Amino acid sequence: MTTLPETYQPAAVEAAAQAYWSEQDSFRAREDAGREKFYCLSMFPYPSGRLHMGHVRNYTISDVIARYQRMRGKAVLHPMGFDAFGLPAENAAIKSGVPPAEWTYANMSYMKRQLSQLGFAFDWSREIATCRPEYYRWEQWLFLQLYKKGLVYRKNSVVNWDPVDNTVLANEQVIDGRGWRSGALVEQREIAQWFLKITDYADQLVDDLQTLDGWPDAVRTMQANWIGRSQGVEIDFALADGSGEKLAPADFGGKLTVYTTRPDTLFGVSFVSVAAQHPLALAAAQRDAKVAAFVEEAKQSSVAEAALATQEKKGVALGVDVIHPLTGEKVPVWAANFVLMGYGTGAVMAVPAHDQRDWEFASAYGLPKKIVIAGPQGLPDITAAAYTEYGSLVNSGAFEGKDFDAAFESIASALEQKSAGRRRTNYRLRDWGVSRQRYWGCPIPIIYCADCGAVPVPDDQLPVVLPENLRPDGAASPLTRTPSFYECACPSCGKPSRRETDTFDTFFESSWYYARYACPDFAGGMLDERAKYWLPVDQYVGGIEHAVLHLLYARFFHKLMRDSGLPVAGNEPFTRLLCQGMVVAGTYYRELPGGKKDWINPADVDVQYDERGAPLSATLRADGGPVLIGGREKMSKSKNNGVDPETIINSHGADAVRLFMMFTSPPEQSLEWSDAGIDGAARFLKRLWRMVSEHVAGGPAPALEAAPLSAVQKDLRRKTHQTIAKFGDDVGRRYQFNTAIAAAMELVNALQKFEGSTDQDRAVRQEALNALAACLAPITPHISHTLWTALGNAGAVIDAAWPEADPAALVSDAIKLVVQVNGKLRGQIEVPVGSSNEAILAAAKSEENVVKFLAGSAIKKEIVVAGKLVNFVI
């Protein structure tokens, strides 16, 4: 037992705890076959410059889980690193001339210092920076393994092209169809790119979702929808006579193939639509100026799907007809801007009566709509919209009256017999295009030889090292202008050749970093046996914005690594997943002339409240003038509502920041930043500190003797053990940290009212304070570190065992029940534990207020819910 200063000084407390952890090397993860392992992982940050509140929230959540599991006796791995390749480094270089490498390394060291200030228990000896050759050489190696297995191929695909800057643009660099820097109209351009055959794994990726019961249902649903497995039929429409004039006659095998999941509507086809990039449309464009104009127009747009899907539905007739495979009728072919070349066959049969997009298209161009599906009330009304439900077939020849399943089967069979179609499983998921025409990324290890074609870089020449001193300038990647990088000899014939200058999609790096943390120093391969010990990740924590892409690619990589014989355990990388919500803050602004808004940082604003506490008005502190109150929005530069974590740590301490983050919202919900809220968190820590300080000033507490406790002492003891039980359940099982902290606050409030100073009073208080220090240790580790020692406990709290609730202390003599009449609350009764239903009903019926409501009516039904309530129905 040591004495404590009377007032809580977070800066000193936090420095002392951090010094202790550093001296003891407390955070180092050790493989220990004798202990259960727990791998707790946060999504690593992009080193953008400074930590923001979203990072703080993310890492506080994983730190609490990691520290809790450690107290549960597990061998815990909680690593951290940086997702160091990416576009912002190139943008910074364009703006300020600093090479991306220099900018990135500086940001990483700055953010690492900020992370240490927050007391996160990361094992920094395992730090990964993905821009280092020791890391990325292994993804080059894996890529070449996949190349040898035939899981990698090269094909043309479209990109956003800026014709002024002569460069490829990211979707986010296209603003209203124009390049962000040049302002030029963006065009679609086809270039050759490398692809990974993720579609070969589509079935596994969708089927294994069922095993991920530790994932939020929303994420599993989104992934399944993204993969979009569907059972359908591929149908061939023969090109009609006379179409040849518009076509190169020998092409297309004389037919146009479509994919549909609704073969039951085949008799409702009134035209066929193809994508603007479909070969049939391109061929027609060579002979028809109108078609050519449409194809050109389709090129003048972003490649983003959201942009394509929201644009007005437009099309052009190709002047080509095809023959319906079952009716023999001629139907026209149109090119339409809502048909995607990358999905299915790039052609769809149009059934305007039963598909909404076809309905809109047919309405716009005056094309016929044939009803072939009847609903329960007979023929559907399609004057306002298509009828897209399943139903029974009408106007469908031999298939009349069949339901969806029967129609699917028999129409598919009929087409197969005529060799005019086949059943097919299709995926919305497309193969993963991994080429990026960027400098700051991992070089793709391929060499182009005039004689040998694309040749993989031999293993002994890996890694292909990215030169770190180049400066992007907004035009094409500097790698394409650096002969010392791209000039090389063909590995197979020795002839002078050119190295690939594209780099990998940065999702490549983030798809396997979780595995490399197990053995970041292994120089002999991608992974060693330590990966088998630590994998899979037991708990992954990150933003919901990664629900589809990052998590899908990481799952894909896990399976690729497994199938390449690497020592990864299991079929899935992440057993449990927690997606935390955004950090939002209030916004304030002034209207500028012309309607523009001048956003003002919340830190510079004072808010005035009415008597109820509702905000009335706000003023700018600098000039006292009024500002307008906007909504709550995600913290961002554009709304100027960001709060710098470092400023708050300096003013309130890291523990107060951590406590506030965990208390204010449950982790999945958005969290609203509030300066008043952080004051409240700091206030709680001050109270707790003072309580311990006053308690230990009285000297060591005597041993607790449970038997002779008074009712008041028993009540506090029960509260202590209830808190321990609730805290463990909320933190360990539910991940509902806010209610755990609320329970701790209730215990502090109870302690505040508990005034005795006898030996047993002090013993009961000591037990409660020990419980608080231990339970709060994962959330507020610094203050817990000091209080735990001050309370006279041996060892540091970081190494302490998680407290166990004593069932004997939880027992209570009486329980309170609620009495309802017709489901409305009318009174409360207290009965001894173990009372019979008869005794409970008798007590309920004699409750004063209940008597009034029962008077004069017969009771029709009596409901007793054990431990909860009594309800009389009259």
Place this chain on the structure above:
RNA sequence: GCGACUGUGGCGAAAUCGGUAGACGCCCGAGACUUAAAAUCUUGUGCCAGCAAUGGCGUGCCGGUUCGAGUCCGGCCAGUCGCACCA
């Protein structure tokens, strides 16, 4: 456009399996301490009526199931996130 999610006091939230709506905290009000203020402590606080006991209303909107619905079902409205080259 497609997919997913969210909606409860002045505010953040709680109610874990259909059983007391608003725990805990913020804001705000009253009081104590103080020359004064800050800090701290005590206390009140969903809305309406009432001195009170108590009653009525109340979980985005409309309807349904149930002795009982914030929770389950159907339909709407509003907002947020993702859409393949931001990470």
